[in-house]
Amino acid sequence: MLIKHLDKLNPDRKLRKILIPLCGKTLDMKWLAEQGLVTVGVEGVQQALDEFFSEAGLDKSETSITGLGSYGKLFQSKDGMIKLYCGDMLQFSSSFEGTFDAIWDRGSLVALDRSDVPRYAQILKDLLNVGGRLLVEVMGYDLDSMSGQ
Numbered sequence: 001m002l003i004k005h006l007d008k009l010n011p012d013r014k015l016r017k018i019l020i021p022l023c024g025k026t027l028d029m030k031w032l033a034e035q036g037l038v039t040v041g042v043e044g045v046q047q048a049l050d051e052f053f054s055e056a057g058l059d060k061s062e063t064s065i066t067g068l069g070s071y072g073k074l075f076q077s078k079d080g081m082i083k084l085y086c087g088d089m090l091q092f093s094s095s096f097e098g099t100f101d102a103i104w105d106r107g108s109l110v111a112l113d114r115s116d117v118p119r120y121a122q123i124l125k126d127l128l129n130v131g132g133r134l135l136v137e138v139m140g141y142d143l144d145s146m147s148g149q
């Protein structure tokens, strides 16, 4: 899906940095870095980030950080192209990595509590530069078919 729609995120091919909120261990991050983009991810579960680096075959450095909850850490690939924050996305802001021209969001809306979604949306808006682009992959389903499950 990312390959199919990357032109919408990067129409003039000038993009240099991208944010992946709630990144999990998606291999999209390795692919984006290989395209020359500094790839910044934010994920709450450290195991996912450990597995990302090990499955991608990349060495990482680790730094403790404050401001993302009690377990805040930054993991970076040796070449600095992949920077993954372990902490609460609902506390992430431009004070960490500035603002972005592009955000790739896959699977966050199903992972967050519904009551946190408006706050999350505002955080993404604040992180996006004027004219920046946000690509969101969502799932559509019939709510009634899920009732009682």
Ligand SMILES: C[S@@+](CC[C@H](N)C(=O)[O-])C[C@H]1O[C@@H](n2cnc3c(N)ncnc32)[C@H](O)[C@@H]1O
Pocket (backbone or CB within 6 Å): 021, 022, 023, 024, 025, 026, 042, 043, 044, 045, 048, 087, 088, 089, 090, 105, 106, 107, 108, 110, 111, 112
């Ligand atoms: C459905 S997964 C999607 C992962 C990834 N975007 C992908 O496409 O494979 C959602 C991820 O969000 C993380 N997550 C949920 N709430 C979070 C929060 N407040 N801050 C950071 N990560 C969070 C979960 O740990 C999980 O890895």
